[in-house]
Amino acid sequence: MERAEADRGGLPAPGRGTGVAPLGAMLLAVAMLPGLVFFVGAASSLAVGTALAAGVVALLAAAYPNRLKPPLRTSATVFAALALAICFHLAVSSLFHPVEIGHALASFAPLLAVMIGGSALTATIETATDARIDSAMRLVFWSMCGVVVLQRTGFTPPFSDHYLKPYFPFTEPSHFVLAFMPVYTYVCIAASLPRRLALLGLGLVLILMLESLTLAVGWVVVVLSCTRGLTIPAVIAALLVGALSVVDLSYFVDRLDFSGGSQNLSTLVWLQGWQLTDEAFRITSGWGAGFQQLGLQGTNTDISRLIYVLVGDDANILDGGFGAAKLLSEFGVIGVGIIIGLTFLAGRSMLTLRTFARTPGSIPKASLFIHAVFVGYLVEMFVRGAGYFTGSAILLVAALHLRARLASRSRHTLSSPAVAA
Template identity: 35%
Template sequence: MTLPEQTSTGLPTDSDGYAGRAMLLTALASVIMIPFAALFIADASSTTPGLMVACGLVGAAGILGLYRFEGGRRWTATLTILSITLFGVIFHSVVAALFESGDVIRAIGALIATVAVFITAYLISLIIRQTSLATLDKVAKTFSICFVAIAALSILDIQPPHTGYSKPIFPFTEPSHFALSFTPFLVYRVVRSSLIVRITWLGIAMLLALLLQSLSLVIGVAVAAACCLSGPILISALIGLSAVIGYLDISYFTDRLDFSTNTTNVSTLVYIQGYELIGTSLKETFGWGIGFQQLGIVPLNVPTSDLIYRIVGNDANIRDGGFTAAKLISEMGIFGIAATFVYLYASAICVLRLRQTAGKSEADARMILCLSAIVGIFIEIFVRGGGYFTGTILFAISATMIAIEEGYFKVARSVAS
């Protein structure tokens, strides 16, 4: 794989050819698809086993020389951040154990997985850096088309036989998982497109959300629209959508937005449970948190958990908190709150940068891809998460590594004002 080249006009050329394109496609597909495919095919208990397999594949590709490993300052910085993170998590968990005794083996296993995720994130950041801008653009657009095809197959009920899932979207077990993975590439696609094309893509994604009955994807479309549409166009789109909604059956979505005390919708209850877990964990540990990967292990008596158990017969989503911010804050306490606010600040900057570059063909594809990956996990953080060890989280970490070094978080004053 060669370094990016440019023509005399400054526009990137596809200098990598099919080999470079295949390497990036394989790396991203591995970390994004395999974790959920393991849930679908092998009934894995979480996305962690599949993600570890994907990490191994990305590492093996480097050993085989399919991309160039780079050490030096970047590698040293990655190891330094990883070491600080591990020390902080271990120290936090030791103190948390004074409040509640947890599962030490589970915590150790999670720390090992954290090391694998950080190293793989660094390797994928290398692959992204070593890929030309034109190739990056083609790969990201290919992903967006593939996700539409995956959704279409589900809508047509063309799926591998599996009786355990009511709405499978192979390789995803449910529409929310599909939405989490699709959103970063939807954001990229609309930001890189002309106005007519981006509205078309937003329309296609909204249609898929309605047909798949996925509130997570509806929110993903909203995030993408916020990244690429001007205020007047966004308001016009909302007015048009409001006029059309009156003719559609949206009871599925309104049920999930019913947060009253009488609701029996499991998805809504899981979301409410997340907030109750935050409140209970902070109260019982005086804001410290129950410890890394201890949610669902350390007993937290919240009313909604009992109701969910009576309805479905198990503790649905209690280990992942329902959404990642709930898990992070419940386990890491005030540090989780701080991390959540840091993400909110970073994602707001990313949205401003994306709005600044929307529709500009000369915009840096690498910057847009990285910012889209960071914004794309907004749903995972605040709406419907799968824990810490998902491919989209890993992808966002890779993007953050590049964004920090390249200064992508700097916003022009005219845009921020």
């Protein structure tokens, strides 16, 4: 048993129950359901669909033999601590500005669902073989590639006319990218060098098909994570130059104009996120507006007013446009600490992936999943987000669980009498 755990990077050996939880179905639910529920108009954000996806994951995990109780106990403890901390933080925030307590408390339900779903996914990955993890991630990857191809064939499902650039079941390309990044990072690292180059080339094709600067940034993050030395980056740079030489770059150039005179909505939403952060820091003296309070009392920022003039809507003032803006606006200096912590973990994961880039078969697939999730979440944190409750949040909870359990097992191994002797 100890040898089997060592081969999996310290995680428990796969269970030997007669049934095996369908990891591929779980990951597909996490990737697709949040967007689907939003797409059909059943919710005004991704939170309801994310909670539904978490429920599906939990039900599938509970139906099969696994080690579900330990991560669930951990999640219950963490949720209780978070709930108390959030309530205290809100109470202090109310001293600075009006706070809608009911709105915050209503968000405890999807928060708990995300933590339960992440726990269930943790238990399933712990009991899965490398081959099952690999096949599940590839299933999600090719399914999401199929989403893009299907849309380009002219497929127009119901409700499509409600959105500017839908990619069913996603209402916009950026929501597709949020679900795609962890999976794309995984398959690129896991691939042999020739296949990796082909997958990176496919990523360029998807960038051009989606016309997504968010995916372009994510693609660069993946390249930095899975290449070492100079040869491969040189080949990739040549591919990029070749691809860009045959397309109209105006779409991407417009989004790189960060001047105050830009009228590109994507750029304005990103800049608005920083102005919302500055406004919240000034009003609350750096304490933060409180959990789920961003935008509820409106805003008086210059860019928010410009966006309203352009589109007649207060676009993205509730989610901040990207994860860091929402965390900073709602939790102030505490949000700074959270962002630094997550960025540090993502940076370590990127370095680990670069180390294994030349020998992808030597890293356990559960560990690869952990690192791919952290690296992929960088895009949601700093480029484009959709609030706290997305499919990526479920994956992040699972990655945090698995990483903590790995660290705990490593400490236990180092302190055991056999090792000490």
